[in-house]
Amino acid sequence: MIKMMTSDSMIGACAEHKQHHDIFDLAIESFINKTSSSDKHDFVSITNALENATYSLFPDIPKLLSKFSDECHQFSFDVVFLPIHTLLNGFSKLPIWASESRSTIVSDLPSFSLVPQENITKIGQYLLMLPQHFEPFNLHDNRQLGIAFKKGKLPYLEDKESYNDLTSCWLDSIALATMRLCIEQTLKISTLTSTGLKQLIMDLQYLYSVLEDFGLKDVVDFRDMIELLNTDEETFEELARHKPARMVTAIRTMRHL
Template sequence: MLRFKMLSTTINESITIHSVNTVWLDLQSSSPSFLSSFITGIASGMHVIPLIQSFAQGLRVPFCSHCSSQADSVEHRAVVEKLMLTVYAPYRSYLTKYKTLEEVVLSMELNNIKLDHEEVFETVQLLSQSVNKLFNIASQANERCIKLSNGCSYVSLLEALKLYFYNYCREFRRVLVNIREKCKSSVRNGDLEDWSNFQHSLRIIQTCGDLIMHIDEFDSSVIMNIMKSLGHLTTSSPCGDMKSLLKAKASLFLDQWADIETLEALVTKLHEGDTPSVLTECKEEMCRLSEEVHRFAFDIVFAQLKGHLTNLSNMEIWTSKSAGGALTSDLPTFSLSPQEYITKIGQYMMTLPQHLDPFMLQDNAAVIVALKHGKLPYTDETEIHEHPADLWLKSIAHGTMHLYCEEILKILELTAHGNKQLLTDIDYLCNVLDDLGLSESESLKNIGLLLKTSPEDYHDVAEHMPQRFANAVRSMRKIYV
């Protein structure tokens, strides 16, 4: 017993003297290059932790086997615990600021990932290539946490990773804004029939799917590492006290008791299966990014359709009483031809499948995942289609019908001839939709019915229609019954 106390005192004094004589740089005044060198250097080649652990374990194991049969074991445990805390003390001061250290390193690595280029095509390629780089860096941080802290700094690492992924998504959005402006510029320059912008947007959607798939895989990897390094330490100490092995181990690396309890709570929840994900917020951010990219792609393909419907309500045909000098009030609707604006819309929609199919019908898992987490406009979130192309067609068709209805309701006056012409245009669009395997919307169907209804029957039919539609069509047709 006396020998053990003398040994403890000697080692304690030796470590204390060594700590005093060692110059530990203040992290607050350290340069980013030093922080990076410190945290990556130890993990890659400076095997400080294994040496400390080996030395400390050499003290703990024989002591625990000895103290279990001694009446004064409490005193012995206190001595060894103090001794081990002293062994780890110089290193623990750095791990206290692990989150800051890791944030600096991850930020520096992220800055080295190029995302932007003058050409849109090259930018899209860079975004795609960035996914593997992003998660390779994150995986290195994951392994680094094991090497530097035996997993005890995972709470700090998770916070650093959240900032890391958030900053990446922020940069992704910045690049997306630049691409959007370049696409608008090409449209202003007259490249309306150029489908390359839409194809670029579909590739970015695929990149979003890759991000979501990678974050799921990385999340599982982090959880596996946490459980592998700490999951088995949730039992009581072999020395007989109520302090868990996890708390005992964590106290060597973490100064604050609150941090130790937070770590224990995390490991316990994972052990009990209550926390299926530790990077939920990161995935949610990437899902929001996917939704924004889907909206961006939709806006690109919808821009031309929207252009064809601009100023629809101001067309002279609606107030015309004849076509080519002939009275047409008594002519049947089928004798009229659809106008150019609606035929262009129909032709454009008929070409959509050939531009969607290369990306949507090749079992592209990334596109499917991105679509699952990135809602398209004018679609129901619960809708699941066998092929993503079907959902895209439905989204664009519903958007077209919605805008078409809104423009129709802006018409101030509609003569008998104008009414027949509008019905002809609507029928043409419905035929195109039918060819694509789609149905007309309720709004378009209601407007069509109100346009077909005779003035005598209008009041009865209008009672069962949305009042906004009924009042607008009544006003433009000048029905005062």
């Protein structure tokens, strides 16, 4: 009996709902029929637009979150890159570039007898330790971190979508920033003696080998700069034809060619 009453109640409710639904449809249909053709067209257009609309109640929130994500990435990058920036700051003004050894024996020593300067070796050591610092972020399945990583922007990376993990993306960004800053500082050197030139080539070759160990592919400018510094006066002009003009001018000036 209870089941029957329940079923009857459900049927009645459905019928009542259908009746109300039909009344609503009839009211809309009656309204449309009584309106003019132009108003009817406007009404149908508005109704279709509302039914098919894809809109957000808070359109500014995604933009603000995206901006905040970019600022967080930039802040994190600045923190990670700060030690390298500090070590390279003033690199172009080091006194070694203009120094001339008074000892003939020292000045005639081959380049392989030199060692990179301390600030350059510190940069290399810091870069080689970075993968260990980023490794924990790849060991944990952090969905929120993954979303933030994909939405944020890192300096010097044009196509971040091609990277599969956070570590390689960050390492390339830091390595590219190091290379760009080193090139910028090197091209600001005003004068080079023979001793200073040998030391500079040694420093840059060491840093270049570290960047190669990182697997950095975009090192053409860095390699061009080393080649222009390392070539002799007779072949400089021939080599310079295929190098960036600004780089050629700066190196020609500092080498007094």
